[in-house]
Structure formats: structure tokens, C-alpha cells
Amino acid sequence: MSFLPNEQEKEEMLKAIGCKTVEDLFRDIPREFRSPPINLPDPMSEIEIKDYFKEILSKNASFEDMPSFFGGDVMPHWIPSAVEALVSRPEFYSAYFSYQPEASYGMLQTLFEYQSMICELTGMDVAPIGLYDSASTLGEAARMCARVTKKSEFLIPKNVSWQKKSVLKNYTKGCGLEVKEFPYDKSNGKVDLSGLEEEISQHTAGIYLENPNFFGIIDDRLEKIKRLRESNEFLLVTGVDLLSLGVIKPPSEWGADLVIGEGQALGNPMNLGGSLLGVMASKRKYMRQLPGRIVGLTTDRDENPAFCFTLQTRDQFIKRDRSSSNICTAETLHACASAVYLALMGRGGLIKLAKWNFERGYRLKQALKEVSQVEIPFERELSFNQVLVRCKRKKAEDVNKELLANGIQGGLILTKQFPELGEVALYGVTEQHKDEHIEKLVKTLERIA
Amino acid sequence: MSFLPNEQEKEEMLKAIGCKTVEDLFRDIPREFRSPPINLPDPMSEIEIKDYFKEILSKNASFEDMPSFFGGDVMPHWIPSAVEALVSRPEFYSAYFSYQPEASYGMLQTLFEYQSMICELTGMDVAPIGLYDSASTLGEAARMCARVTKKSEFLIPKNVSWQKKSVLKNYTKGCGLEVKEFPYDKSNGKVDLSGLEEEISQHTAGIYLENPNFFGIIDDRLEKIKRLRESNEFLLVTGVDLLSLGVIKPPSEWGADLVIGEGQALGNPMNLGGSLLGVMASKRKYMRQLPGRIVGLTTDRDENPAFCFTLQTRDQFIKRDRSSSNICTAETLHACASAVYLALMGRGGLIKLAKWNFERGYRLKQALKEVSQVEIPFERELSFNQVLVRCKRKKAEDVNKELLANGIQGGLILTKQFPELGEVALYGVTEQHKDEHIEKLVKTLERIA
Amino acid sequence: MNKWIVPLINEVGSLNKSGVRLPDVKLPFDLPTDLKRKDLNLPGATEPEVVRHYTKLSKLNYAIDEGIYPLGSCTMKYNPKLGEQIANLPDVKNLHPSQDESTIQGLLEIGWSLERMLCEITGMDACTLQPAAGAQGELVGLLIARAYFEALKRGRTQVCLPDSAHGTNPASATMAGYEVIEIPSKKGRVDIDGLKKAVTENTAVFMLTNPNTLGLFEKDIKEIARVVHSKGALLYYDGANLNGLMGWARPGDMGFDIAHLNLHKTFASPHGGGGPGSGPICVKERLSDFLPIPRIKKSGTEERYSLEYDYPKSIGKIHSYYGNWGVIVRAYCYLLLMGNEIKKAAGQAVLNANYLKKKITQSGWYVEPYKDVCKHEFVLSCKKLLEKKGVRALNVAKRLLDYGVHPPTIYFPLIVPECLMIEPTETESKRELDNYAKILRDIAEEDAETLKNAPVSTPVKRVDEVQAARKPLLTWKELVSISAERK
Amino acid sequence: MNKWIVPLINEVGSLNKSGVRLPDVKLPFDLPTDLKRKDLNLPGATEPEVVRHYTKLSKLNYAIDEGIYPLGSCTMKYNPKLGEQIANLPDVKNLHPSQDESTIQGLLEIGWSLERMLCEITGMDACTLQPAAGAQGELVGLLIARAYFEALKRGRTQVCLPDSAHGTNPASATMAGYEVIEIPSKKGRVDIDGLKKAVTENTAVFMLTNPNTLGLFEKDIKEIARVVHSKGALLYYDGANLNGLMGWARPGDMGFDIAHLNLHKTFASPHGGGGPGSGPICVKERLSDFLPIPRIKKSGTEERYSLEYDYPKSIGKIHSYYGNWGVIVRAYCYLLLMGNEIKKAAGQAVLNANYLKKKITQSGWYVEPYKDVCKHEFVLSCKKLLEKKGVRALNVAKRLLDYGVHPPTIYFPLIVPECLMIEPTETESKRELDNYAKILRDIAEEDAETLKNAPVSTPVKRVDEVQAARKPLLTWKELVSISAERK
């Protein structure tokens, strides 16, 4: 019983409470519901479990074993060893929510710093400490638009991932918000701004725009978008690649009321897509409508600086059925990791890394252009570290299969969602992709695509 | 300059000390000795270094990749995850020696507990906190015998590893101690006790006996050895397998004055043979002659329990050329690991593990007996987790080569050191060796030996 | 403000410093000025500075590895180190969610096996690991119920729950589009008559946790299930309290139709200061078609695992991908470590709770609102302290900090005045429990002033939460601008 | 004794507990009773208990990751986290020392490359990584000298060293069988006249560290080398202070014949509370044949690495195997991180030291015994404090603990009365240095009583080291028996 310290003291403890056996403590369960012996295996030793995991995990192929080129919110990014060392301190990971601020000073300050750095990066004023992932964060953002504006429609571009759309639908089901799609421009892959303008009405609670968008394209019509926002009474929710903000203008400068993004890139592992980190930040005027927990700086009895959770009247534990969100356990440890990550990077590091990712994306695009069997649908457009690729001869699915047989995992196939674009897949690269990886991809495509 | 915090402040600092450049601070070095630019590569980034190590380390084959059957002081042992988690806390690993006991309470108590547990295990009274490895510990033990007895000869069995003999020679060079060997009995692999008795004289400062010995054999003549020790004026130094003490009588009960052993088995990795942990423990009466640092329990000003290094008048920093040893930096962190390890194991765990190792050794012996091309020279003798094996047809070296080609690393070849035994190799197994490993070994030997 | 314990990281760092070495890559093309960022006020620090900064902060944070953390409803049990080690392997961490199934067979097998185990433990038929936490699990459960009733073409608009329910329950119900009907408890348990009145043909779901938030087993569960089902409604199990039952009884057997579990509570994955967690949903067969996609399928004799999307009735997705794998792996590791001894764990958790309750209540200062055998947790009221000394539960909690232990949950559930909600879990030793009880008894004897001034030995003294709410100061940028104004 | 901060582990655990699960294997044969152990008084504890126990203890231990640790002569610099990560990989940790060379090519290549780098940095020709720490390196170096003279058939019996030498120097000399001749320093440096008198045809080695233990560069090093070599003796470099020179000047160029390095000092491998360390020995070509076996050889165009034993003149072995690989890997990682910027690191280390010295001495309380530019460390005397206030260096050191920083080395080197030996290293920020200097200056102004009572804010107050030495109490067994006696 290596985890149960009271095996020896059991009798004494039972005696103290006037019971004979542990079974006595379960007498209140009606006999008919008392379980037969549970059908689970015998406990295993650490040695056996390590062997077991060694074997079973060898059936996985990690990025180290086999490079992948999937685009999307989640990508392989470098995590500095100091980030890993710090968030693996049990002082952080084995704590609960900082309900007693006097005993949780460390976590609260770390989270305050997270909020501060996310706000610097996005140009916003307030940032809750980390929601589940980018998709559910979009859901929360939409719900927030409804709360703020009391209006009934939320507009999203057609070219948003189907996962986001599906999660959004589930998140907005309860608040009676209708999600409407506006088209993208098939000539350049960007959202069709006039199509969008047509959809805007007095019912529009919010609009969602991504930059770079789901095709990896950077929209350069920021002034237009800003004017659109200014002349209308809705909230503009922007989805960004947080890393790209090292170089690209923050959404605060083109009209955003709310910024959301996937925080995995900021010092967190991919973990097969979970756990992730939903980053959200807003203008200060909306702070009382935000979902999730927020840390405030205050003072203690001696007037020394101290931190605690604040704006709690939005929270489920106080507001119950009228709270801004049901979220309780969130992704706090990942927010800590991102705080450490951003502190290590600093302005200089982040700018360098953003440029590097631009360079990788550019290099990938250039390399793919040379492959005769594929084409780049929106080749002329600016892009960050992702490129949409069209296979001219084979199905994208078959191409991926052949790539796999050659030790490469190809791009994220979008054909099903966007049949109008043909056999397309979204390829992505980061600072983790070496020249050799790209070369191997290109050579293999040349051979098999 | 991710490790140098003052790049920006440099000018200000230089100004404060009245210098223009950093070069000014090196003016006192004669020009002729000022180095030309150092011929080292440019600094690399973490990303590059990780890739580099990934590649270079893939040229190694660890126990996970390929089981090994080497006997000797170092063997693959299970390290509980809690041990690894605790000794990787920087509070332990990034501290220095606990010179300021008020600020190093944690390490000192941990080491006091290490001393206590090692003494329980060995039956001794005092244990310094961890010397380099078993070989240099033997050297220190021999020197200690000379200090205590002021005599000039140290007797060791012929069947001790050549490494130990070589290190011993280097360690005893300075104190004028002559190392003499006594024979082992070729019929049973144990030391020849009458041969030993013949060697004992009024010059004998100490005798070294191993149990289990270098052939993996357990000596059952403990009463005889005890009597031998009692009737003579020398120190008995015993080399033990610390794990075996879960089951075997501690050397304190058969006359030992000093116990030494390799502490790697107690929660430390093999690390290709370094760093290791030299465990030493002695009777209390010799405490002022021990090498290495020792923690004592005392009180602080408020009469509360406190710890500090003690018996320091043995130490190089006080006694200089007349100190008991030159040792300064030792293997403290490994001693901490062993403390955690023993605390986790407890009596029950250690006994189980010792029995398990007995069982593994037995199973290996039984399995090898079935292989027609090999024989077990001292088959009838008791053994712990090692077995001496003789190849009847091929050279032991060639057998190892063929094993390697089949994904197994064979035993430790002893032919060169003991030509009289033929083509012998010392095979060892621990709780880390599965039945499949042993089966694979046996089947392969059957085919290739 | 006076003295900082640890300065903010922007004080430590500066705009020209960085703790990482990265190549100075040039932008491969000209970015239009309109797109270019002008300034980025993100100070960096060197690796030694960053490490020290957050190491110091970590040391100012109480955690399970340091001592007892008996937050009721949170199941703060010890997190085995093996789980950390395994969840940090590259074959768990460095997998992209879009990888080909053939390259993630290991994790899929783990996920599938865990789902089977969770079904066995809960007595349910099907399971999804997708929800990222308990509350998201609740939302999924309720969306499943909604889809279920929509499929039956019998839309229902209400969710009923006891007034002792956790806040996430009503919040999730609202998010799923339901009206919430709270049923007042009776003697700390569901009031069957109240339930009968509340549950109608318009009730979609009755949400219940059992043992409930007072730590009491709902003995009338059979009748509760009968009432709920008799109106065609579904019975939802909030599994946050499963640690009091695990191995002894199964919600599925009691009539629950949907259950969420908190892997970060019952199954020993660490809380991470508030996440990542994982909130799997288990359902009875007839609801399984509504589970979110994808679902893990095992097929063929070769035991291939796949992620299946073809469930037309599914509610769709609730998370970008398939769940929080780091947590899943830890929970699975925990179940391998414990195996069928989870029953012993729950037994010890219940014994620990009853023992601790006994020891604390000995002095008479803390009152048991509903005298009964508790399960894994229990609730005590400090109202006597309030009456006799003017001392509140909050003061008791703060004073506990001075003794170096963590307070219980306070003021929840809302139905018990001045309440302490205490859940020691099975991994606390008798020694720790005795110590905790003694501290609580000692505190009750201390003078009121001492308690009201507490804590005095924490890094900061009593924190002014009112000021924090009145003048929210949420970033260092705001701090800097306020300080600038003052000058 | 009064109150334990953390009870001893035997109080936490008990004989029937264990924190591990292991199979209950039966002994496969009967062990003669004479061989069987009767009792084993080794208490165990559960994993949660053990983890908490040592986590608590770890928190009562000051370390580099928490703050400045300016122990002179110890080079307590920050240890990059990358090194920890890499040294903990299975391909470093889980290798058996007897493995076939073909299966350890990775580590051999690392070792070989590090040897080359160390030769480049020291200006030497050959290197061994075998010694487990600096002191063992010294022993090896002196045994090499001994073998060298024996080979020349000119046995010599003395080792000379300055009175400022580190204690391991004379201790190692004795261990190698030499008589030690201490040469009094003059103005903090080697007294050339004294040296000339001391060094004779009977001198085997002159041991020197440069910069010396006062942090001063031995400007007359050329003359020193000439004197030593003129008598046929060898010049030994104690590399513990290489951090003050690295990249700027090389001992080999100055005439040193043998040098040991401390990878756990200069090359950023952590100290581990006193090990593991690593003390490579570098020598000039003519001494290389005497290096311990095995040696790493690189050969062929295919770049195979091997461990070679065939060096008949070798002194043999000093350690069971070939060195402390965990430390070697960390040092190599450090050198990859820093590359040719180690020169910058040393420059910054020297700048930090001079700056800190300036700041501390501003107040006039702390006196520089030998006014000069220092290298990576410097020595100050508290004699003025002693004279004026009766305050000793020890009191200053203890009082520093109250300010949350670690004191410098004290009372070493022996030649400076009441000395503080301060080595900040390059990884301390100006901020930390300013803070440290201010604390020292503030302390000097405090009243004597405060200092003599210090520390008051540490886990324990001033520890009674005299009592510890007078009545050594070295195990819990002894504690238990003493307590029993008292009753």
C-alpha cells in the first residue's frame, strides 16, 4: 500500500469512531447498490508499469521520430528547458486554485504576470488566466458578445476550422445566438469583406476574424476592418497566431474588442491536442463580462502588494446559473508555462522567433512551388508559417498516405471542408522544422504526389 | 547572452570601478600570455544543442535498447520515480556543501538520515556521507587501517577486480602501505582462509574480504572469519553488496570494523560507471579516522534540534597535509538519493528486493546450466545475483561479440585477470531483468557459444 | 504600496534582455508597414534571472507535496510521481493531434482502455474523454440530454438540482440552454417531496452528486431515480465526489444515466493550480450515440484503434481535439498503480474523513449540521464560534495558514452557515489528521483578535480582496500608469 | 531538545510501511541460518510521506536557484537547465560501464570532444576525465609527477605550495607520498625569493592556483615557472580558479605542466550539495603517457572511439570506471551553449567581482588586504569590525543569512585575518550585486549584539557546532538510545 499511509493505524482509527470495520462506514449504501468486486486488474508495480508504458508508447511516433507538417492551431514548437523545469515544480503543479491568496502568493503573481504579458502582446487590457483551448474560447467569446450587446447573431467566416464551428455551435446553443457564416474570396483566400458587410445587421452581436486565417494567409486590409468595426455596434473578436504578434501589428490597432488564440505555441507541448491553452484578452470595459478567473493586484493588511482572484461576481461559484461561464478548472499550469516562456523570450526573443517562423513558412512555400505535382492556391498572398497546397494529380489523402510510408506526416487535409478548393491540405512549419525536413518533404512529394 | 545578465549594465559598472573596458581588468596578465581568440565553436542555441545530443546519443545503446548481463559493482537497478523527482529539485542539486548549517538544514537532515540508514543496514555506527565510488573507498579504507593500527600491510584476496587493485595501489602509494594478495580456493571460488592466515603477521594493518565476492559467491564461513578477526590486531574491512543485506547477516555480526560498498544500487543510475557512490561505515571508535564529511545532530541557540558537519578536524581544510583524506567534493547528491531510496523501501521493500535478486540470480544459474556450451565453475556455491560462467568452446570475448550481434551484452569477461579459470565471464541479473531477457540470453548462447 | 516580496518580472527584466539564444533570421520579404508592429513592450530576462524569479515564487505557493490540502469537493490527493514521469515522455508530449492513426496507436489504446475502466467503475456503458474539465463534462452531459430529447421530439426546458449543488451545475445548465430549478435540501439530503413537485414532464435532467456536497450518501437514491425516470427525465451524476464511493458502489447501478468524472480529483492527476483537468462523460447505452465525436474504436483481431467520426446523432465537438491526454495518461497510470485496490483507497478516504470529523468535533466548537456517517468529506459549521466569539469561518481558515496547513473549502455548500467543508483524502496519514484536528481545536480556543488578525506568518498578511474588486488592477501596465499618475 | 522543524524520517515511517510495491518473491533456496539476517531496523514510509518529507527538507535548503551564493573558491554559477535535461536522458543514465564500445560511441565522442576543448582552454596537450572531483584530480596529477620522476629514476620527495593554497593541495600531496613545504606569501602573491629558497632538486612539484585564492593574478608567473623548471620540478595548476581566466589566458602557455579543472565549478555543472563533481587532468605532451587508463582514442576515417588500456607507463586507475559522465555531459553542454563566449563569461565574472568589491568597500568597514584589480573573486578583511565592535567575520556571515542571501567563504585563505572570500560569478545581475553590497554595508552599521545573535530568521538559530564536535551524535539509533537513557 505504497500510497495509503494508514494501513497500520486502521484499527485504532476505526475504534476512535466506534466502528469495527471499514465496511461499517458504507452501511448507508443500500445493499442492492453495493458493488460486487470491481473488475479491474490487480495493482501493478512501478517496474511493471514503466515496462508497460514503454511498450505501449513505442506504438506512437512523435515529432522526433517522424516530422509532421500539419497546419492548424497546434504546431510543434520549441519549449525552453527552463520552462519545463519550472512548471514541473510540484509547488505549481500540485496546488489547487489560489483560493487562499496568502498561501498562494507565488501562483497568483505568476498569473498576474501572465495577464500582463498577454495584454502587452495583444494590445488588450485584461486577460483571464487561461481557458481550455482556442475552440472553446471562441465559444466563450461569442457568448460574451451576446452578453455585452444583447444581440442575437454571431458572424464567422466560412473558412474557419470545422472543429471551431462545431464547438461554437455547442457553446452558443444555450444563449440563443445564431452563428452565421460569411464567405471568403476564392481568388485570394481572404474573407470577402463586402460579403461580410452584407451580413451585418442590427442583430449582429459580434464578428469573428482570423489573422492569419485558416488558410495561413495574412490579411493586409486592416484599415478597412478597423473602419468596419468603428461604424457598427458589435464586438470584433479576432483570432490570432500569438507568435506572429512578434512582428505583426496587434489586433488592438485594427479594431479588436476581444482577442483570442491558442496558447500552446507559448511554451506548451502538443500532447496530441490536449491539454491546450485558450488565450483571451479584451478591452477593459468588458472585464465584467469575461469568462474565467482573473487575478488582481491589491494590498495586504500592512499595505504590501498582494494578489488575489478578483471580479469574482462573474464566477459560477457565486453567480451559479447567471455566471459568465461554467468554467472552473481551466488550464492554469499552461498559463504559468506561458508566463515563464514569455519572460524568457522577451521582446527580442519573440521578434526573432516570429521572423524565423515567417522565414520557415516562406521557405516551405518556395520549396513547394518547385514541386510539379502540387500548386499553391493563394501563392501571392502574405503568409506566416502555413501554406495551403493543392495536389494536382492525386487525392490529398493518398498523398498523405504515401508520405507516411516515407516517414513524413503531410499537411492537414481540408478537401472535405472546402471541396471547392480541390485536393487541398494546409502545411505548416515552425522553428522545429529543419531544412532537411523540408527538403525531404519536397523530394518525396516530387516522387509520390 | 542568455546567461549573462549584465550586458546592458556593463558600461555603468565599468565606470563605477574606474575602467573603460573589460580588457582593462586583465592588464595584470603579461601580454605574452594573453590568449589569441580561443579556438572554440560559436555558441549554439538550445534547439541546435538538443538536436545535436539527440543525434550523438542515439549512438549509445542503453539497457532499454539492449539488455546487458554484466556483473560487478555496477548493475542496472530500478530507481523509483519519487527518488528521481526529489533529487532533481534544485534546492538539493544546486546547493554547495552545507557550510552554513542554518541555511542548509534540509540537506543536513537528509544526510543525517542517510548516515542513520546506512548504519542500520550495515550494522555499523558511523557513516561518512558518500565517497567517490567503491574502488576509491577501498583505498580510503586501507589508508584508514594504516592510520588506526600504524602497521604496514594490507591484505586483499586475489579475486578482487583489477580496477579495485589498481586504485588501491594509487591510494596507498603515499602512506607506505604494502598491499599483499592472498589466494582463493580454486575448488570453490572462495578465499583460501588458511592461505590468508599464513599472510597475517604483526605488520597486518587490515584485511579486505568481500561477501558476495568478485565471483558472485556468498561465503558461509562467517563464524570462522569472525574468530580470525577476534584473535588478531588488525582491522577487518568488508566489501558488501548493500542490497543483499536485506537478507544476509550484516558484516557487523561477523567481525567487520569497516564496511564498504557501492551505493549505486541504492537509487542511483549507472551513468556508464560514473558518478557512483562510495559507501563506508565503521564502528564508532574509529570515527575520528574516517575520511569524508559527517553530519552531527546538535542544537541551536534555542535548544531546538539542528545539524551541522562535525568531526571536522579530520578534514583537509583544517588539517591540510595531515588530514584523513584529501576528499572535498564527494557524491553528496547520490547520498541524498540513497536516503530517499531507503526511506521509500523500508525494511519490507528492501527484503523483498533482496529476495527478488536472489531469485533472479538463481534463475539465471539454472537457465545457464542447461546451455551445453557453458559451465558454471562454482555451481554448488551460494550466490546472490551474479554467476561466474565458463565458455567451453569459444573465447569469452568471441561469445560476447556474437551475443552483441544478437542484441545482448554478455557478461564481464574475467579471463585476462584469472587465466587459471579459463574463458570465464561474470554474469549478473537484477530486478530489471525479465524472464524474456534470460530466455533470450540462454537461447542465443545455445546457438552461438 | 510598500514592499514587494518578489519584484514583478518586468522589474527584473528589460526590453533588451532575453533568456534564449535564437538565430537572427531576416524576414524573407517586405511586410507592408501597415501590417508591421511598431513596439512590443515585453521585457525579457536571462535564464538565471527567470529561473530564480519563478523558483522564488513557487516557494511562496502551498501545494500537496508540502502538506495536507483538505479542500472539500476538490479531492486533493497525492499525485504519484510515476504519472509525472510518464506523461512527460516525448511519445506523449510531442504528438500532433492530426497525426495518422497508425502513429498514435499507443495513446489510443490507453484512451480506449481508460474508457473501459471508467465504465466499469461507474457502471456505465460508453465514455468520452473529450471534455477538458468537470464543468465542460457537465455541459457535454447536458447537451447530450438535449440532443436526446430533441431526437425524441420532446423538447424539455428545465434542469433540476439541489440547492447544495456545485456552482458549475447550474452554470452548465444555463449554458446548455436550460432553466434551472433549485430544490431546497432537507436534512442535508434531497427532499423527495420537493423533488416530486419539481420534476415534471418539462424536466430534462436532475443533476446530483452522490455522496452529496455535504459528504452524505443520498440513501434514497433508488426513489430519486424512480421519480426522475417516471417523468421521462434523465438522472445526471456529478462525479466530483466519486472518491467516496469508488469500488464500493456504482452510479450506473443506482439509476444514473449520465456521469462526469474529474480525472484531476478522483484519479490523482495533479490540479495544476486550476488545470489542466479532464472531465470524461460516461453514459448508458441509449445515450451513447449522442456522445461527442470523435470516439475511440477498437476493431479487428489485430487490435487497431481508430478515431471514429461517423455518428450522425452526435452533439459534435466540445474541444478542438480529443481531450487532455496528459491528464488521461496520468489517470490511467494511477489506475494501473491502484488496480482493484481503488476500493481500499475509497475506504481509507472515508475512514480518514470520519476519523478527522470525530477528532475535530470532540471539542464541541465545530458543529456537525447533520449527524451521520460521512463519506469522503464532511461539513462543519462555525456558527457557535460566531455566536460566542464573533469569529467567522473565514477567520478560522486564515488562522489555519499560520499553523502551516491549508484551510478547507469555506462557505460552500451555501446551505450550511459558516461552514467548513473538509476532505482529507486517503493519502493523508493519521499523523497529519491528528495534527490538523488539534490545530482546529486549538484555534477555537484562541482569542478572537488573534483569529481576526490572521494570518501573520504567511508571505503576505490578510489580503484585501474588497479593494481588489473595487479597483481592479489587472496588469503591470496599469500599475505603471497608476504609479506615474501619482507622481 | 525542543522542537523539530521536520521530524526525522524514522518518526514519519515505521517498520511495516513501504513506499514501493514489489512482488513477494520467495527465496529460491534455503539460506543457512548462519547467513540469515535476523532483524533490519529500517523504517519505511509511503510515497506521499517520503515525498513530503524530503520536499519540506529541500525547502529548508538554500541553493543557487534561489539567490546569490558567492562562496569564494567555489564558483557557484547558475547551472543551465538544458544540462539537467540532457544528463537525465536514458542514453546517458542507463549505460553500463562494461558495455561494448560500439554501444557507447555517443558518450565516448562527447568525452573525446570535451577533452579536446579542455586542452584548448588550458593550453595543454592531453587530458583525462577520470578523476571524480578536483581533489582526486590533484592526486592523479601528483601521482603522474611521481611516475614521471620515477621513470627518470630521480625520485623526489617534496611538494611546495603557497600558504594560501587550498587545503586539498597539501592533503593530496601527502596522499601521493610527498612532504609538503609551505611557502609564505608576500603581499598576497608568491614570494619569489621564498620560492627560490624552497624549490630544490628534491622538489617534485610546485602547486599553484592562478588567479590565486585571494583572487589576484600571479603576475610573476613567468619567473615562477622559470624557477620551478630550473630545478627540474613540475608546475601544477589548480584549476579551481579558471573562471577568472578562461578564454583570456591559458595555464599551458604560462608554463604549467599539469592542471586539474573542476567541471562543477568553471563549467557550470551543479554542485549537488558537495558532489558529484569531476576533476579532469590536463598535461603537457611529455607527461601524457602517465595519464590513468583507459584513455579515449579516436581513430580511423570512420571516427570510431575506443577506450585504450595499453599505456605501460600509466599510473593505472583512480576510479572504478572512466569518470563522472553525468557531470561530463553537463559541462560539454555548457561549452556548447557558451562556445567561444566563455571569454565573455570570464570577463563578466571579473567585472562582477571588481564591481562588487568596489561597492562593498565604499563604506570603509571592509578592508582590502592587497589593493589591486582582482579576477573572479576577492578577499576582504573584517578586522576593523573586530577592532571597533568586537564583531567577527563569522557574525557578518551569519547575519547575511537574515537578509536571505548566502554568505561568502570565511576564514579562508588562512593568511588573511577575519576574511570574507567573495566570488559572485558572471551569472549574478548588477541588481543582485548592488543588493549584496548594500546588505554588507548595512550589516556593518548594525549593533554588535544583533550580529552576534544572528541568524534569527533561518529555520534554526545559530547552530552549536562545538557541542556537535564534543558529543558527536551521528545516527538516529544513537539519538534513540540517548533519549532512552535519559528516561
Ligand SMILES: Cc1ncc(COP(=O)(O)O)c(C=O)c1O
Ligand atoms: C461537485 C463539483 N462538481 C463539479 C466541479 C467542476 O469540475 P471542474 O473544476 O473540473 O470543472 C467541481 C470542482 O470543483 C465540483 O467540486
Ligand SMILES: Cc1ncc(COP(=O)(O)O)c(C=O)c1O
Ligand atoms: C582552490 C581549490 N582547489 C581544489 C579544490 C578541490 O576541488 P573538489 O572539491 O572538486 O575536490 C577546491 C574546491 O573547493 C578549490 O577551491
